[in-house]
Amino acid sequence: MQAVKSKDSQIELLLRKALWAKGYRYRKNCKDLIGKPDIVLTKHKVAIFCDSEFWHGYDWENKKLEIKSNRQFWVNKIESNIKRDADVTAELQKQNWTVLRFWGNHIKKDLLGCIKIIEDVIKEK
Numbered sequence: 001m002q003a004v005k006s007k008d009s010q011i012e013l014l015l016r017k018a019l020w021a022k023g024y025r026y027r028k029n030c031k032d033l034i035g036k037p038d039i040v041l042t043k044h045k046v047a048i049f050c051d052s053e054f055w056h057g058y059d060w061e062n063k064k065l066e067i068k069s070n071r072q073f074w075v076n077k078i079e080s081n082i083k084r085d086a087d088v089t090a091e092l093q094k095q096n097w098t099v100l101r102f103w104g105n106h107i108k109k110d111l112l113g114c115i116k117i118i119e120d121v122i123k124e125k
Contacts, residue, residue, distance in 0.1 A: 011050045011104040012038050018115050033097070035088030044122045047092050049085070049101045057082040058103055098125070 007029045016039060019026060030040040030047075037047035057063070057078045067074050089099045098121055102114050 007038070009050065009052070009104075011052065011102075011107045014111055015039065015048070015050055015102070015107050015114060018111055019118070022115060022119075024118075034091050035084075037092075037099075041118075041122070044098075044125050045096060046098045046100065046118065046121055046125075048118065049099070050104065050107060051085070051101055052104045054078075055081055056085060056103075058105075 012028075016026070016028065019039065024041060025043075027040045027042060029036050029038060030042075033040065033047060035047075035049070038050045039048040040046070041048070051058075053059075054063075055078070060078065060082065064075055064078070085101070089101070092099050100118060100121065102117075107114055
């Protein structure tokens with residue numbers, strides 16, 4: 001558990017470096033906003049979360065069946081993370097923020113696609 005990073009993870013660094021190279025300036029792990037988004041484009045009111053598959057429940061209905069040890073703890077933990085993510089997204093949207101959530105594997109496999117999604121959202125604003 002000590003090796004699990006809450007900030008500056010590999011997926012965050014990939015996305016941040018790509019945004020920086022494109023000329024976007026951002027704040028990271030912004031404490032002023034609920035949920036401390038991983039990347040915040042304050043000028044455009046866009047909050048970006050880089051969610052790892054395990055901790056945030058990717059394909060949860062299938063994955064929770066695979067958990068064997070300490071099952072009750074992990075199921076409760078991940079389901080509470082999923083609920084918290086939904087609450088944070090709803091609260092930020094109430095405050096007129098655009099919230100984008102990317103799965104870690106999506107960032108790794110299609111970084112340019114993630115950047116395009118971010119740029120499209122910025123253009124809409």
